[in-house]
Amino acid sequence: MGRSGGGGPAILLMSAVLVAGVAVCDGKLKVGFYSRSCPTAESTVASVVQQFADADSTILPALVRLQFHDCFVKGCDASVLIKGGNNNAEVDNNKHQGLRGLDVIESAKAQLESECPGVVSCADIVALASRDALAFTGGPAFDVPTGRRDGKTSNLRDADVLPDVKDSIEVLRSKFAANGLDDKDLVLLSCNHILLLLLAYYIIASVDHGGELTMATTLYNFPLPGGRKGADPTIPESFLSELRSRCAPGDFNTRLPLDRGSEGEFDTSILRNIRNRFAVIASDAALYNASATVGVVDTYTSMLSTLFGPYFREDFADAMVKMGSIGVLTDRAGEVRKVCSKFN
Ligand code: HEM
Structure with a gap:
């Protein structure tokens, strides 16, 4: 598919x-x-x-x-x-x-x-x-x-x-910090999920490494106070019913259109969706759960940022370059492989 x-x-x-x-x-x-x-x-x-x-x-x-x-x-x-x-x-x-x-x-x-x-x-x-x-x-x-x-x-x-989709915002922040990446980088790099938006569909019922259904967990088995299970309470009611109507319990292959307001642009629509609680990947939604990352999301989605900065595309590119420099081997360290799937 x-x-x-x-x-x-x-x-x-x-x-x-x-x-x-x-x-x-x-x-x-x-x-x-x-x-x-x-x-x-x-x-x-x-x-x-x-x-x-x-x-x-x-x-x-x-x-x-x-x-x-x-x-x-x-x-x-x-x-x-x-x-x-x-x-x-x-x-x-x-x-x-x-x-x-x-x-x-x-x-x-x-x-x-x-x-x-x-x-x-x-x-x-x-x-x-x-x-x-x-x-x-x-x-x-x-x-x-x-x-x-x-x-x-x-x-x-x-x-x-x-990082795992089920990681809390604190765990996500610490995993990024361990690689020299800050809260701004975490938010900007998560915006790569725009590419899923641009391609319009995402398999919402994908199986995570624990064998559970990631989206089904969020919609039906989210741990609630008192040992109860239900929907993640941060999902707005209207979005929850839309998601549940598309993704029944046990559904393995449902696809959800994710083009809410993105209009095919590589832009901050994903951040607006996160701010409005329309994020589908749980780790993206988590970005709106800690003041440090909420501040970054708000900065890039404010009306003023398009005029006076910070500028999303430039900062996004900087974050990609920063990620691409994590723990690099240079000079005589490592090797230049002849075939990428095999050591020399
Ligand atoms: C913050 C932690 C992150 C988590 C938990 C996460 C999780 C995920 C998951 C579950 C998927 C769906 C995979 C699938 O279709 O089976 C995905 C897709 C994707 N992620 Fe992330 N991601 C994270 C951060 C990032 C970062 C930092 C980047 C890039 C720098 C990135 C780029 C992408 C892209 C481009 C896709 C689409 C891949 C495809 O269509 O084949 N993600 N991510």
């Missing part, structure tokens, strides 16, 4: 605005790291992403999520791409359920190995592909500092640290 996409990525890329003022360098990463050693690196990644997106535009959000899952587990080192064989690799962890786009990275890598063997790391391809995917979806275009190297470890349990 594929989600339907909008116009072609090429058109969307043309409409993307190049954001100025994005951080250009983090530590030893730098924009244009491959300009001499492999001048085609960035254009090759972009064209491979485009080829895959032409066949299935739902690959675009998958590539952005792939970068998040790579960076939050032991840094942005492409460890998530390693295939173990004994179900013991990081990628086999249930936290990565539904992760896609690994074949896109492998395909770009194969092409780059023929153009400049042993030069471009898989970790950089993940970061570049995510950036391109955002631009192709109408998000901001921005420079990505490169120079990451690939990690040499991949362990099943390492991915336990990934």
Whole structure:
């Protein structure tokens, strides 16, 4: 069951605005790291992403999520791409359920190995592909500092640290803080769920790693005072009846349209939905449960911000660059893999 996409990525890329003022360098990463050693690196990644997106535009959000899952587990080192064989690799962890786009990275890598063997790391391809995917979806275009190297470890349990939909806002904040990301980053990066809005449908009855139905838990089995179970009390009554009419208990495959007011734009509509208690992913809804993140949501949804800032698209791009710098390996650390799914 594929989600339907909008116009072609090429058109969307043309409409993307190049954001100025994005951080250009983090530590030893730098924009244009491959300009001499492999001048085609960035254009090759972009064209491979485009080829895959032409066949299935739902690959675009998958590539952005792939970068998040790579960076939050032991840094942005492409460890998530390693295939173990004994179900013991990081990628086999249930936290990565539904992760896609690994074949896109492998395909770009194969092409780059023929153009400049042993030069471009898989970790950089993940970061570049995510950036391109955002631009192709109408998000901001921005420079990505490169120079990451690939990690040499991949362990099943390492991915336990990934944020979970059921995490409280305090747990989410601490998991982001552990990666050097603050409340603003948490809110802005969660806005990547716009991509689900843009593609209009989200499987609401997906099974989480505990084997429960995420949405069904929220609608029917949310723990209430006195040991009772019912609907999450923060969901407004009108939205609750709409959700319940679409998602019956035990429903595994229901899809819910999520285009409430987004009108196909990569904009702050997701934050307005969160503010108005129309968030569907529980971790997004949780952003309105702590004053620190409520303040960030309110800032970006205020009338004044469009005129005087803070500017959503620019700050979103900054947060992506920041996330892409988590725990990077540079210089002689790690390696540059020949094949992304295998250590050298
Ligand atoms: C704050 C903690 C977060 C939680 C608990 C969370 C959880 C989820 C869940 C449950 C899904 C649905 C997966 C599926 O379809 O099976 C999802 C999708 C997605 N997430 Fe998040 N997420 C979080 C943060 C982020 C961040 C920081 C990013 C990017 C930087 C991100 C990007 C995405 C994207 C792009 C999708 C759509 C993937 C696709 O369509 O294949 N998420 N997320």
